[in-house]
Amino acid sequence: MREGKPSYTAAWVAALRGLAPASNGPDAPDPVARDLVPQPYAFTFELVERFPSLWSRVQDVAARYSAYHFNHVSLRTRAIDDAVLDAVASGARQVVVLGAGLDSRAWRLPSLREAVVFEVDHPATQAYKREKIGERPSFAREVRFVSVDFERDALEQRLREAGHDAAQRSVFIWEGVTMYLLPEAVERTLSVLEQLAARGSTLCVTYGQRYKRGPGAQAVRWLVRRSGEPFRALYTPETMGQLLQRHGFDVLADEGLREWVRRYLDTETRGSFERLARAVKV
Template sequence: MIEEQASRTAVLVCQGRAVGDGRVGVGRFSDPVAAQLLQGEERQAVERARSGSAPRQWRERMHYEMLNATSAVLVTRTVVIDEAVRSAGNPQLVVLGAGLDARAWRMSELSGAVVFEVDHPASQQDKRQRVDSLEPVCKSLTYVPVDFGRDELGPALAAAGHDQASPTTWIWEGVLPYLTHAEAEATLLAVAERSAEGSRLIATYPMPNRLAALGRRGMQVYSRLTGAKDPLENERHVSAWSPEQMRSLLAAHGLTVTSNVDLFATSRDLSIPARQSRFYGLGYAVVADKLGG
């Protein structure tokens, strides 16, 4: 992400959750806060997508379809992550690349947890303006500004009050595609060093796909046709992993994979109308725990 520019992807992710609230994955997914974090046209686009009535005008129709497709992906992975957070029940939660994540405002299970949101300073400034007077439901919330390509995560968390001796749940949602393997390794090193026994990492990641560049090109074409901003213009996907590579990567940092979830299969189990194509997939959500010796 370009320095001093807030993430457009974060807005799209928030819109996807807002579109799905009360409509998709009912009983397993809920995010009534997402819409409150959106502004102006961002929220109006969500309202059109939620209407269930596809616009006749083709540009609006394309945006309508894109937001509903995004919602299916976001709801699926949110269900998997939220349930892994609940089952861990750790006293600390760190959200890496938090964007417009609303868990600190919507998950009552975090009432006794200390939450740390880590993100690029520009995105964090935008987030803080959007949450405005909303009150978190967690025990406490601390913002930790970090540029993952330049700053050291460990010292930043330590300075923010993260307790290295207490079990932590880490959420790494939708971030890995934007990191080089070296940057991912650096982040994992800090996570491992600050993970007490009982800690858990939940991460989403894409599979290698030789046709992914065509899907990326499709997003560029869509943006030109609709006159919308390309959410990935300054946030390029630079890496992907196979489940075997991810398992080895986490094992090298003392984390044992306890679940590796195919998100497309999960969407079908949840009766969520997610789409799978040759150009892109929903990817995987991996849960890895710091087990005792």
């Protein structure tokens, strides 16, 4: 964790989300990302605005030659957005973003107007984000920042202090986090969610796949190791499903890039290193 700055992965994800290829279907760009990312990412946005046609061609080539792995972050974001909007439409009025990073859902999803959004993250990333977001109004009824170090602090206590109501349905977003935690920290967090999630609450959790050995997965592993944020906890769909079930969640869907490309871009591709499990508290 870099003092006074977001983590490298938080910056990468926000930049990729903000630069998403709108021409490639409904994975529309994140209009807030440009205001959140540090340099040199912000400079990239300036170049894209200056040369939009060139950027569009670069995106098309990158999508094809990467088997749509280039689109992974934006498609993952869209898949989680859809799950969140479904949960809110079904009555969830609390949205808890675990390891929020530079997430911008509270500032870009009008459907959250009746929801309280709890942004949970490390104090260093959170301080940076609060400064960057400034006075920008959110669509959410309220945004509450909850500072937590997942490997040291009591998540349950921090959320309760922030006003989270365990008797009301919530939607928990755990996006792009679990692979960077120790397995014990993942288990510990799920134990807390088991207590905090009212029956019918939704959990959207992404995870890195164990035994995924393709060149794309190896490239991602190399990149995160170089950033000083190595992967620690990896799962198979079966082991993740068993883990969630032990903590009171039934998996409704477990998807990855192949399913997202088919749904949102109406084409086919191979699978990816990261998957998304959508589960409901029973």
